[in-house]
Amino acid sequence: QVQLVESGGGLVQAGGSLRLSCTASGRSFSTYAMGWFRQAPGKESEIVAAISPGGGIPYCAESGKGRFTIARDNAKNTLYLQMNSLKSEDTAVYYCAAEYRNRALVALRPDYWGEGTQVTVSS
Numbered sequence: 342q343v344q345l346v347e348s349g350g351g352l353v354q355a356g357g358s359l360r361l362s363c364t365a366s367g368r369s370f371s372t373y374a375m376g377w378f379r380q381a382p383g384k385e386s387e388i389v390a391a392i393s394p395g396g397g398i399p400y401c402a403e404s405g406k407g408r409f410t411i412a413r414d415n416a417k418n419t420l421y422l423q424m425n426s427l428k429s430e431d432t433a434v435y436y437c438a439a440e441y442r443n444r445a446l447v448a449l450r451p452d453y454w455g456e457g458t459q460v461t462v463s464s
Contacts, residue, residue, distance in 0.1 A: 350458030363437030374443035400446035
């Protein structure tokens, strides 16, 4: 079992920045591929970014390229998402997720989810 708790969401103006954090407890964090998903009102969930257990070359969806950076600190059992140049269309609930035997970051299929943190970008 892995428990995931997100933090760092909030209200920010367009063009601003936020850093989301996800703290994991339970089974060894460093054995999981990790990712961030988001779901906006009336839309399906979509992957934002993902990173391998060892923190190698991450995956970032086209919507966030050049603006979002995913990172992890295995010593602290923590996953991060740095979001810069935020746009109104980034408004969503952001979820942290973990997969034990990931084959491809772009197709992360989480075994565990956090409860989400709201990000609201005002224009």
